[in-house]
Amino acid sequence: MKVYEVIDTVIFDTCGDRKLEKSGDILMSGDPDMEVTGIVTSFMATVDVIRKAIAHGANMIITHEPTFYTGKDDIEWLEHDPVYLEKKKLIEDNQIAIWRFHDHMHMGHTDRIYDGLLKDIGWEEQMIEKNQPHTYEIAQTTLGELAEFFKQKLNMSVIQIVGDPAMPCSRIGILVGGGSLGLGREQMPMELMRDKNLDVMVCGEIVEWTLCAYVNDAKMLGLNKAMLVIGHERSEESGMKHMAQWLQPLVEGIPVSFIDAEEPFIYL
Amino acid sequence: MKVYEVIDTVIFDTCGDRKLEKSGDILMSGDPDMEVTGIVTSFMATVDVIRKAIAHGANMIITHEPTFYTGKDDIEWLEHDPVYLEKKKLIEDNQIAIWRFHDHMHMGHTDRIYDGLLKDIGWEEQMIEKNQPHTYEIAQTTLGELAEFFKQKLNMSVIQIVGDPAMPCSRIGILVGGGSLGLGREQMPMELMRDKNLDVMVCGEIVEWTLCAYVNDAKMLGLNKAMLVIGHERSEESGMKHMAQWLQPLVEGIPVSFIDAEEPFIYL
Numbered sequence: 001m002k003v004y005e006v007i008d009t010v011i012f013d014t015c016g017d018r019k020l021e022k023s024g025d026i027l028m029s030g031d032p033d034m035e036v037t038g039i040v041t042s043f044m045a046t047v048d049v050i051r052k053a054i055a056h057g058a059n060m061i062i063t064h065e066p067t068f069y070t071g072k073d074d075i076e077w078l079e080h081d082p083v084y085l086e087k088k089k090l091i092e093d094n095q096i097a098i099w100r101f102h103d104h105m106h107m108g109h110t111d112r113i114y115d116g117l118l119k120d121i122g123w124e125e126q127m128i129e130k131n132q133p134h135t136y137e138i139a140q141t142t143l144g145e146l147a148e149f150f151k152q153k154l155n156m157s158v159i160q161i162v163g164d165p166a167m168p169c170s171r172i173g174i175l176v177g178g179g180s181l182g183l184g185r186e187q188m189p190m191e192l193m194r195d196k197n198l199d200v201m202v203c204g205e206i207v208e209w210t211l212c213a214y215v216n217d218a219k220m221l222g223l224n225k226a227m228l229v230i231g232h233e234r235s236e237e238s239g240m241k242h243m244a245q246w247l248q249p250l251v252e253g254i255p256v257s258f259i260d261a262e263e264p265f266i267y268l
Numbered sequence: 269m270k271v272y273e274v275i276d277t278v279i280f281d282t283c284g285d286r287k288l289e290k291s292g293d294i295l296m297s298g299d300p301d302m303e304v305t306g307i308v309t310s311f312m313a314t315v316d317v318i319r320k321a322i323a324h325g326a327n328m329i330i331t332h333e334p335t336f337y338t339g340k341d342d343i344e345w346l347e348h349d350p351v352y353l354e355k356k357k358l359i360e361d362n363q364i365a366i367w368r369f370h371d372h373m374h375m376g377h378t379d380r381i382y383d384g385l386l387k388d389i390g391w392e393e394q395m396i397e398k399n400q401p402h403t404y405e406i407a408q409t410t411l412g413e414l415a416e417f418f419k420q421k422l423n424m425s426v427i428q429i430v431g432d433p434a435m436p437c438s439r440i441g442i443l444v445g446g447g448s449l450g451l452g453r454e455q456m457p458m459e460l461m462r463d464k465n466l467d468v469m470v471c472g473e474i475v476e477w478t479l480c481a482y483v484n485d486a487k488m489l490g491l492n493k494a495m496l497v498i499g500h501e502r503s504e505e506s507g508m509k510h511m512a513q514w515l516q517p518l519v520e521g522i523p524v525s526f527i528d529a530e531e532p533f534i535y536l
Contacts, residue, residue, distance in 0.1 A: 044481060047488035069482045070454040077455045081462055083486045083493075147536045158426065160533045178475070186338040187345045194349055205475050207446070208500035208532065213312060214337045216532045218351045220315035225351075229533075232476035264476065264484045265428045265497075267535065268415045 001251055003060060003097045004032035006039065009250050010062070010101060014108040023103040028067045029088075030097025036060045036254050041244045043237040043261040045098050050090055052259045060097045062247075064105065064113070064240055065232075067098050105239065112246075113176055113239030120238040121153045128171075128196065135196045136172045143167040143200060143226045150202065154234045158267040162215045163226025169199035176235040177204040180211065190214045193225065202228045204235040233263050269519055271328060271365045272300035274307065277518050278330070278369060282376040291371040296335045297356075298365025304328045304522050309512045311505040311529040313366050318358055320527045328365045330515075332373065332381070332508055333500075335366050373507065380514075381444055381507030388506040389421050396439075396464070403464045404440045411435045411468060411494045418470065422502045426535040430483045431494025437467035444503040445472040448479065458482045461493070470496045472503040501531050 001009075007027070011019050028045075038058030042049045045063040053061050066073045068084060078084035091098065105112050114133035118124045126136040141149070144165030151159050173196065175189055180203035182188040189211045193201050206212055206229050218225035237260060244258035269277075275295070279287050296313075306326030310317045313331040321329050334341045336352060346352035359366065373380045382401035386392045394404040409417070412433030419427050441464065443457055448471035450456040457479045461469050474480055474497055486493035505528060512526035 044477075046481070047485045051488075065477050066481070069458060069478055069485075071477065074455075077459065081458075083462075083482060083489065083491065086489045086491075087485055144536060151536075159536050160428075161536055162532050162534075165534070165536065178477075181475075187342075190337060190349075191345065194351075207449075207473050209312075209333050209339065209446075210337055212532055213314070213334070214351060217315045217355055220319075221351065221354045223351065223354075264430050264480050266430075266433070268412060268419075268427050268429055268433065 001036050001254060002032065003027070003030060003034050003036055003099070006036055006060060006251055007032075007099055010247065011104050013246070013250055014112060015104050016109070018107070020103055024072065025100050025103050026073065028073055028098045028100060029091045030060070030095065034059065034095070034097055036097070036251070039247065039251065039254055039256045040259050041240045041247065041256065042259045043233050043240050046261050047087055047090065049259050049261050050087070050094075050096060053096065054094045056255075056257055058255070058257070059095060060099065062099055062101050062243070064100070064102055064236055066100065073100070112243065113236050114174075116239035116242035117174070117176060117235065119242055121150070134173055134175060134192060135198065136174065138170055138172060140168055140170045143169055143228075146172070146200060147228055150228060150230055154230060154238070156230065156234055156263065160229035161226065162212055163200070163219050167199070167224060167226055169224070169226065171196065171198045173198040173201040174235075175201065175203055177232050180204050180206060182210065186210045199224050200226045200228060202230060202235075204230065204232040231263060231265070233261060237261065269304050269522060270300065271295070271298060271302050271304055271367070274304055274328060274519055275300075275367055278515065279372050281514075281518055282380060283372050284377070286375070288371055292340065293368050293371050294341065296341055296366045296368060297359045298328070298363065302327065302363070302365055304365070304519070307515065307519065307522055307524045308527050309508045309515065309524065310527045311501050311508050314529050315355055315358065317527050317529050318355070318364060321364065322362045324525055326523070326525070327363055328367065330367050330369050330511070332368070332370055332504055334368065341368070380511065381504050382442075384507035384510035385442070385444060385503065387510055389418070402441055402443060402460060403466065404442065406438055406440060408436055408438045411437055411496075414440070414468060415496055418496060418498055422498060422506070424498065424502055424531065428497040429494065430480055431468070431487055435467070435492060435494055437492070437494065439464065439466045441466040441469040442503075443469065443471055445500050448472045448474060450478065454478045467492050468494045468496060470498060470503075472498065472500040499531060499533070501529060505529065
């Protein structure tokens, strides 16, 4: 199977005929006609993920997020950048194809990033509305216990919170990745929290002047609101992990493995 | 002195005649003609900051960031929102004027947010170029020690890091508040880091697919790069703290005090 055939197969399996004419799902390196020897899926094609893919004998990486540090993966500004040049050399010396699978992944029959996360946290049956993966009703717990749950399920050492750890909660929102920034409408996460009467919003990315400030004020007013920040990578990596499983039967004979890009942060 | 006179005095002292025709520096509540009994400065007019201002007998709050959860402080979407309605009642019942002092504060003869931060960390003499508060050269230290330094100076319990705590560093960038998002150009913080040969970038807000990914790759390639995330509020609060001091002599007879909006997060 060639690189372009793997891409077409993935898109067709996820979206059927709804292939986007323009999207961020671009082949960032490699020849579409190259024979694929092995595939690695990961949240991001970091330098370490590329090295591990090479060690696995894979020559194609399917990454959810950009390879070169901006949303559109522009490389003009990087022409003489030492980080870019060394990473590019690593990729080219080893003839690695890197394809971004982002937009189609989120617009599948189901959003396959959420599908993976739900498998890892076991909340498939807790969705408030069928096939609406942003809101859940769970058995009552506390914010502190919910934080421990996510730390354990997603293998995190520290979790950032707005709210009182003793607060009871059962109605939970999840906005993975950059979705928690509002997708062009800053108030979206707050409207969701209000309109669906959610106790806690679990977020990927955040900024402090929007949902964070809203939840902080709500808490000060004695309302039952809180926020858990699990971050972009932790909230979306599970989707790429489970991709390795659904992709394998579609590319028979080509080994597919998942490599965890890992949370970039440590906490001191 | 009336509310509008305080505003005009602050803008003239900061920017002289360079008053912006359009800016985010709007009076979010209160009557411009109201007599001011006391002024509170803070990073954000949170519910707790408003309550403390009332307890101080102040009827004017000067806030750096929005009061109602979006960059432009739009309130249309909040018309029936319980958080908004309770906060608005608190403000109106106590006749508190809230003025945002943001754009003019950053475009002063010197950026007065940085001025305050530099007083708190004592780096006024470490600037690489005069009146360019984004880059510093300090005595060599390690990333771990630098994190401890910021935790102590800014009263933080946990700091988020990309990089090796043992990494030596002396050339440090600081991008406070939302500036670390790039101000409309995602690559700006990375270009600054590269072009000024910085070891560490100290950030307010971040997203994981830009500077964070760049620094993470640089680290994996063995380059001497790291990132400290101190957050929006912690990176800008010092500016509002020191504002209380420079504002006091300009509004003789009106008591001015600073109230710390405090970091919204806890870490579990």
